Amino acid sequence: MLTAVxxxxxxxxGKGxxxxxxxxxADVVARYQGGNNAGHTVVTDQGKFVLNLLPSGILHSNVVCILGGGMVIDLEHLAGEIQQIREKGITVTPEHLKLSRLATISMPWHRIQDELEEDRLAKTGSAFGSTRRGIAYAYSDKYRKKTLRLGDLLHLDEEPVRSRLKTMLDxxxxxxxxxxxxxxxxYPALLAWCEKQAELFAPYICDTGSYLSQALLEGKKVVLEAQLGAMRDIDYGIFPYTSSSSTIAAYGPIGAGIPGTSLDHIxxxxxxxSTCVGAGPFVAEKGMSESWREELRQAGGEYGAATGRPRRVGPFDxxxxRYGLxxxxxxQIALTKLDVLSSLKxxxxxxxxxxxxxxxxxxxPTEDMDNCIPVIEMVPGWQEDISGCRTYEELxxxxxxxxxxxxxxxxxxxxxxxxxxxxxxxxxKEI
Structure with a gap:
């Protein structure tokens, strides 16, 4: 059974x-695109976890988690994220976490480029609202064939990898x-950095595509985890204010490492x-006053999981x-944070x-939405606590x-x- 979220x-x-x-x-949870430029927040008995790279399944000891080949991976960030959840009692081993040998490495210079370019654009008021984590530059170099993949870390002593490393550094x-x-x-500093990452992560790097294929053959339940949403898809989103990868479910099997497999559920x-982090058109924030939006932001704790930036908020759009759907x-649809609206008349x-x-x-997405305003319909609120409801009838x-x-x-x-x-x-909710 293969399900994408x-x-x-x-x-x-609220995908996390x-x-x-x-x-x-589930038996396996796999990320299939993106990097550490967004986050999933999960609250358990062990506390609050903000996960940027690790799949949300990492909090379940019986689940194998995979970072797929469609991702760009900042290994320094991943090491820090693993350490943080270990400190809260979560076990992370090569049996528990597997990294695709095909995944692209986010190199040290990618963050530097992102920060420099965003600063340059900010001076002219044309910044993209980047997270400054180098994601666009990692994907750009992937398609220019000027970066390393995780599997290359296993062959750093071989001439073809060293030659490519020198060429891309030049x-x-x-x-x-x-x-x-x-x-x-x-070059010596760059090689030393790569050797350090290889020492840390070599036990985790493998052919995750074969692992996933075998898991599905054995009838195991596999969940594919997306980052961001349809509006941030590189092809179908609000370009150029998008991410640099495909957030669409159809890409899930490709990015996870099983391109010939079809999804059973989405x-x-x-x-x-509505909420949004970063620049770009967002009609929803035009509909209500700033005080209304700030009250909603506070009630929902609407601050970016990866960056801490205040999210732009507005009514359900x-x-x-409909377009994203x-x-x-x-x-299937999951609706999150209904309780946040409980105070509204x-x-x-x-x-x-x-x-x-x-x-x-x-x-x-190609429409000039900056000149659009929302048409709003008001519906009555319920103004009572619903956090204890466990059946639809109780609402x-x-x-x-x-x-x-x-x-x-x-x-x-x-x-x-x-x-x-x-x-x-x-x-x-019963259907």
């Missing part, structure tokens, strides 16, 4: 929460010196309201969500966009009405509803 919107929908629940019945020094007037990096994750082709919903005299109900009438209104707007049933941050604070 993907984001319907801009990311930060959903994957953590699915991991209770090219990178030309870029950094010519464009940003940086001092050149030395779980699309939606938040009960049905226009964008179409991109992900989700057959009335809850706004975005049912369309207005652009001049034109009313827009179909999202188009207040207006909370059920809100969920059913979303279902009508999306033309899709919602199966799972999160009513709090803890593992047990969710309920399933």
């Amino acid at each position: 993907t984001g319907i919107n801009w990311g930060d929908e 929460r959903v994957i953590d629940l699915l991991a209770e019945q 090219a990178k020094n030309l870029e950094l010196a010519g464009c940003y007037h940086q001092e050149p990096m030395s 779980v699309g994750v939606l938040k009960a309201y 049905a226009v964008a969500s 179409k991109c992900q082709n989700a057959d 009335e809850i706004p919903l975005i049912i369309a966009y207005q652009k001049g005299a034109e009313k827009i109900t179909e999202f188009d 207040p009438k207006n909370a059920k009405n809100y969920i059913e209104t979303l279902e009508r707007l999306l033309n899709h049933k919602i199966q799972m509803i999160s009513v709090g941050a803890r593992r047990d604070q969710y309920l399933m």
Whole structure:
């Protein structure tokens, strides 16, 4: 059984929460794209965990976790992340965590380039809102064939790898010196860095594609974990304000290492309201006052898991969500953070966009959305604590009405509803 868990919107929908629940019945959880430029937050009895690279299944001792070949991996960040969760009592061994030999290494210069370019753009007011973690530059060098893959760390004593390392360093020094007037990096220092990473991670590096194929042949349950959401997809998102990889479920088997395999299920994750980190068009934040948005931000703890940046917030956006749902082709929907709306007397919903005299109900990522304003419909709130509800019937009438209104707007049933941050604070809706 192969299931992908993907984001319907801009990311930060609560995928880690959903994957953590699915991991209770899973055998393998694999990340298939992205790097450490976003995070999943999971709350367990052992505390709060913010995971940037490690799959959310890492918190379950019986689950094998994989970082797939479609990822770009900052090994220094990964080492720190492993150390942090070990300090909270989580075991991480090569039996528990496997790294694809095909995954791209985020080299030391990728973060440097990201920071330098974002600073340059910021001076002209045209910054992309990058996380400054080098993700775009790692992917760029992947497609230029000017970086290493994890499997290369196992062959550092061989001439072909050393020759490539020298060639890419020469090219990178030309870029950094010519464009940003940086001092050149030395080959001995770079080789020493690579040797250190090899010493740390060689036991974890393997052919994860073969491992996944065998697991599926044996009838095991495999969950593929996406980072970010449909609006940040490099092809179908709000380009150029996207990530640098494909966040779409269809890419999941490719990035995980099993390109000839089809998905059995796709779980699309939606938040009960809209949030966004980074630059780019975000019609939802135009609908309500800044004080309303700040109150929602505080109630939901809406700060980036990877960066700590305040998230942009707004009402649930049905226009964008229908598009994201179409991109992900989700057959199941999980709705998160419904409890955050509990204090509101009335809850706004975005049912369309207005652009001049034109009313827009179909999202188009190439549209000039900066000139769109939201068309808002208000629905009654429930104004009572729902964090203790464990069945759909226990929810207040207006909370059920809100969920059913979303279902009508999306033309899709919602199966799972999160009513709090803890593992047990969710309920399933009978279909």
